[in-house]
Amino acid sequence: MIKDRYDVVVVGAGPAGSVAARFAAVEGATVLMLERDREPGIPVRCAEGVSHNGIEPFIDIDKRWIASQIDIAKLTSPNGESAFMHNNGVGYVLERRIFDTALCELAAEKGVQLITKANVVGLIKKNDKIRGVKFRYMGETKEVECDLVIAADGTESRVGRWAGIKTAVSLRDIDTCVQYTLAGLDLKRNTCEFYFGNEVSPGGYIWIFPKSDKTANVGIGIAGHLSHKKGPKEYLDEFVNKRFPNATITYTVYGSVPTSATLKDIVKDNIMLVGDAARQVNPITGGGVVQVMVAARIAGRVAAEAVKKGSFQAKFLKKYRREWDKTLGNTQKVMHSMKEKFLFMTDERFNNLVKFCQKIPAEKFSLKALFTEAVKGDPKLMLDVAKSFVVSKMKLK
């Protein structure tokens, strides 16, 4: 039964929404989660690559939602040279469809109520205060009251905007993406591949994430300000025609990854933003699943505390912001300024980077080893990277 009133309403049942909902409910809050689509996790707008260490704190690892285990990353530079990195910890290619649902099931176990096919269309405000949400369900507009709204409505987020938060990102801070799931391949199932270069994928990269030894997510993300004349689909088609001329496409999906720093405002009175909606993705890799769950756990806990204390003012909710910054938000800022440097990287630089990787024995690979090689070989590049650290430290004050 749907009630008229909950402590917390979560909009969106992606990883951010379901984790925030669960952690709020665990601490005693009553929580309703509304999802627009018929099923969480669908359509899958994701390459599905995550690290074991990243997801393990949130859910017991289950074969049901793991397509393959990754031990090796292969980087290929514009001149076609490749380097292999082992020893970076175990990674997985997920089945997001099942994974997202499993996260919702965990939330439900803790008492969260989920409604699918419920499209949130507005906030209920009284005396300018957020008091609940309006949603379309089974052909009707329904209202539900709450003290706190958690907007976990993804890149396409509008809930934050309704609350007066500026959520638009600039063109250079969004990667526009196309991905095919390809069948009929012959791949090493434990190796994910990345292709760089301004001719291949300007301001981004192409990925091959195997789901089995015959199938893979093959996609591209390119920087938004570089995608006007030639779009991501054209780049990806060129690549696929060359690399996998005989493959069959079993799934096509479009989408985007915000690659900015976290939004300036992620809380206001009676509302918190979390996940892609708050722009909490790693700006260099575009990886969001783990980062948004980390943010959502903090948001959920702070939400529950707000319920206990009865304080839903921004002043209290800012605790979520402070803890996020300490955990990953500040690092994300550094990553964002490093990404700015990568946007201007010439193909020659990419070639060098892969050369440095080649010098490190695969099983000894670590970021530290890469930095050491890179400092020797391309001091200017390393100076740029170092500068981003300095710049963001100054901004932090």
Next chain:
Amino acid sequence: MKINHELCDICGTCVAVCPADAIIVSEYKVEIDNHICTNCLNCLKVCPIKAIREG
């Protein structure tokens, strides 16, 4: 702005870059409110399938 609904995948990329909040997404459709739209062309530039054009 006009959307070619036969191409549109309802991915929401256009919404993320719209400074005017002129774009509405539902499970079935993306729509642009041309009264609010400021013609900045951000949506048209980033649409991964080029489903948006001027007009």
